[in-house]
Amino acid sequence: MVEAAFDKDSYLHVVESDSYVPVEADFKLKGKTADDFVDTNFASQDFWKEVVARFWRKKSAVIGLVFVLIITFFAFVGPVMNEYTYSGQNLDQKNLAPRIPLIEYTGLFDGHENIKTTSGTKTVNYYFEKQLPDTFYWFGSDNFGRDIWTRTWSGAQVSLIIAVAAAIIDMIIGMSYGLISGYFGGKVDMVLQRILEIANGIPRLVIVTLLLLVFKPGMITIIIALMLTEWVGMSRIARAEMLKLKEQEFVLASRTLGAGNMHIIFSEVLPNIIGPIITQVMFSIPTAIFTEAFLSFVGLGIPVPRCSLGSLISEGFNSFTTHPYQIIPPIIVMALLMLSFNLVADGLREALDPKLKEM
């Protein structure tokens, strides 16, 4: 892109100065003149501008982005929107169905629920039975009488923090590993790939469980565990991209000019593969959310009474057939989050990859 823009510019110059005899003043030493600066700046802006434009053109990606933003907003604002806290229990008000002010008059979300007992189905509204006319649990309350609205959003917050942190750390480690392995090739590559094979060959459940057993359970441990399960994929992509690019002219040129290995890897090659990397990060966020959910189900998730989307789902799972409203909010938020991140990732991939653009 950069080269193309430059060519076009110089071509125009040549046409204009057809009958002009150059004088010495026309030639300047190459340096940081205003013109140069504007030129490159314009050129790079042009690329990212086009990426953004391409991204905006893809409606599904934009919808995905909007949802990611909305959920992120609620994840941080939702827990403080009512008087409840994520851990505050009220055993007298446990297992109440969703009830929302105003909407309750439509007959939906008015706090009633159908309980299927072994002797038949009965419809009850515990808000009336327990005489709580002014109590509202928008998403209902769980088996400790905690507000599911507050828990869902603070769960989303925890899940997002864990997933984004894991994805970023995993990007840094996986990317460096893959780039170094691909760049040096030969023996280095051989050794690094064998290590990777060993790391990948041990079932993740074993590594993750042991990690969570040995270290104190908590957010940081979960982030490390998630990172361990994801970095391999990232390093594969980085290595493959490096193998593609390292024989290209610009790398060769840089090396001829005496650039150091690290400079070539991180300043020359890295900017050229940032597209696939970002895409992979976007894809690994939903994977991390999902893996965290799995860990919660096995009992290795975030310690109680804190919650994540995954732990909420596995808590709600136990009352799936009794009080289904308890599992629905976290599932919907999680599905939406996964869907939106995937849509954004798809959009980004197509926006960043000019070859796909031509389709």
Add this chain to the structure above:
Amino acid sequence: MIHYFFLALLSFGVAMKKYVLKRVITAIFTLLAITLILFILMQLMPGSPFNDEKLNESQRAALYAKYGLDKPIVIQFFHYVINMFKGDLGVSYKISKNTPITQLIASRLPISIGVGFAAVSIGALIGLLLGLLAAFKRDTVWDTLATVISVIGVSVPSYVFALALSYQFGFKLDWFPMLFSAKDVLGSSVLPSVSLSMFTMASIARFTRAEMIEVLGSDYMLLAESKGLSGNKIVFAHALRNALIPIITVLAPLVVDLMTGSLVVEKIFSIPGVGSLLVNAIQSNDYNVVIALSFIYSAMYIGIMLVVDILYGVIDPRIRVAKEGD
């Protein structure tokens, strides 16, 4: 497709054999390294496989002595490896006391492989179809629909699927058995296989779509089109075939994951497979079972990756495209 493979294999001959041999030897060393690491990891596990609460010191010492757990880790490792070559993976300490692990696994692994294989087949097939639909009807409502279906597949945990399916099709409609039964293996594998296939389906659909879009835009497809080949022929003879190779790469690790058993689905449907065994083994410190199952997982994983790599080496897409040109 197969005959191309063999032709290619023949033409590579000696070089190929050398390559395969080298890879197999590295694979064996990798497996040994994994076993050693597993041994070290087991030492880190808190607690012991025995009834900590009620045992006194002398009993615990007797138990450790009986199973040779009092010996240094290196000696334990060598004993284990030597016995492994004899086909002896030790005995279980806790899950099924004193049962040889080979016996335990021999009865359970086939069940996990069966259910996993069914899940992969269903998932890969439906995923492929969804992906193709999305790629050909790109940016239409079909594309969005396929995307949504596949994303739901990856975003709803399989245990939720499993329970929902069991409730609807097992309990309410009474179409399938809710629990795995050795007397009706096929019928009772339906629900677990379907719930397991969701993730594969979604991943394959997404990947197929991306690959097909890339292949359809490539130069040789334009060439084929300009040669006047008909739409269907292009798709199936050229595009799909080229898209399949990377899809298989994605599928391979999924196959290993599924065939070594899903603990969650096995737990819900009471399937006597190896997935639930691994989790129980980890939670009860049943070292030999953890090591044996992890080893089998690693061996399958490395084996399948090896096959995929060799396949890659043999059928280099560029070579084949050249052959197809004439």
Add this chain to the structure above:
Amino acid sequence: MKKKFLSIMLASALALSMIGCGSSAVSGVSEQKDTTAEETDSAQADNATTTDAGESSGEDLNVMLETPVESLDPQQATDGTSFEVIADYTDGLMQMDADGQAVNALAESIDVSEDGLTYTFHIREDANWSNGEPVTAADFVFAWQRAVDPEVASEYSYMLSDIGQIVNAQDIIDGAKDKSELGVTAVDDKTLEVKLNVPVSYFLSLMYFPTFYPVNQAFFESCADTYATSPETTLSNGAFVLDDYQPAATTIHLTKNPDYYDADRVKLPGLNYQVIQDSQQALMSYQSGDLDTTLVNGEQVDQVKDDPAFKAIGAGYLWYISPNIQEVKELQNVNIRYAITMALNREAITTDVLKDGSAPTYTAVPMDFAAGPDGSDFSADQEKFKEVCRYDADAAVEYWNKGLEELGVTELTITMIHDADDAPIKVAQVVKEQLETTLSGLTVELQQMPKKERVQRMQEGEFELGLTRWGPDYADPMTYLGMWVTNNSNNYGFWSNKDYDAIIAECTTGETAMDASARWSALYDAEQIVMDEAVIFPLYTQCNAELISTSVSGIEFHPVALNRVYKDASKN
């Protein structure tokens, strides 16, 4: 019909994909064909598991198990599931009656010497193994020697040494003596003599514990290393015969033993066990008639509490919180300990959270497992220690403030460790909330971990508060009170009291051990010390919420040793 048809349709679709792994289906496929052929009129195809089951009247009983069997070797088994299945097909010298009292089984009569140190069992003449061999005294000697043999390394060997006090048992376990020196001899084929170090008042009630069950030596040796790993390698002398089992199986089947000496009593034609780990699947299976009895979890109780089949069955476990008295300075203060135990609303925990019928407990020995000389329950009076253990928020605050003053602080942070299982996670969260709401300035941090790790940390004293449980090994308060003697490995708080140690020693090996009612009141004194010093904060005695189909009657439930006995069960 619908189910069969559809599963066959889809199964054939699946068959294609399954062909690749024929071995998985090998055992099932041929049988599958049979059922398909007959499916038109066999309405009970699901229940009819073996051909000979149909000959007896009635149907097999379908029972849900939570966990698979760990071992069917009576000297190796340690868990309730294994014990239950072993007892289905093996009788000991004694068995349990409906009230949990020991009644004669293989023993026809018992002579106890006057000093209470020698027990002579006379074995029934008509007691036979299912291979036709008679059950002899030598079978017991062989089995009991296995139980203490260091090479066998039985985890329940302490049942013979610490608890049973059989002569030389401890020395054999320690490797100091040969197993042939164990104080048990076969006087003749049908007479077994047991010698004890000290009189053990509950010795007969140990005899129904599977560790004391007989093993036929000749048969055991013919199985080599595979003893009790398949129906072929097990031998029955009890009500049922094992005919479908493999290690860690999810289904187990037993058929009535026609040669059992008490066969007339057994009404069930067979027993069908199904392992189901997910409680919702279990309930659905029960509702669709595939199970006759199942466990339900707290969330499901709302669904089933009005059902006549719903019952709360005592499980014996006492759940309690153990403070680390030795290591944690703040918990050394008895006022802080009183404050914590009085701030706990045990009613709320059992009725609002567990909902399975578990009973709030205010004594160190739980209810309903140990009956005294007069037949009354040791812990029937739950208000016995109400001065020091009750729910009283005001008193708790008072003690709390006093304690804080003595410590010279205004805030406290205490960590509580608990198991990463369903019930403890729930209970820990409520406990945290209750303590933090009642006692201002207190922060309780929860740390969950697998049970193995939690036990290890508690035994090593690396904890502040620990949520733990203890199940009775035998029907005597000593199974609990024995824990808090100085240096016992389950005395998690490392609490030590000379008076207490003296009472316990006196009740185990001293004069008092001989006098049942004096011993009983001494044990109360011991319990009083534990409660006065708030060595533990008892929470509740565990119950299991179960559904037992109304067509089933006569299953006996016990909190100790054998959880369920089916000898008198029937199903219409």
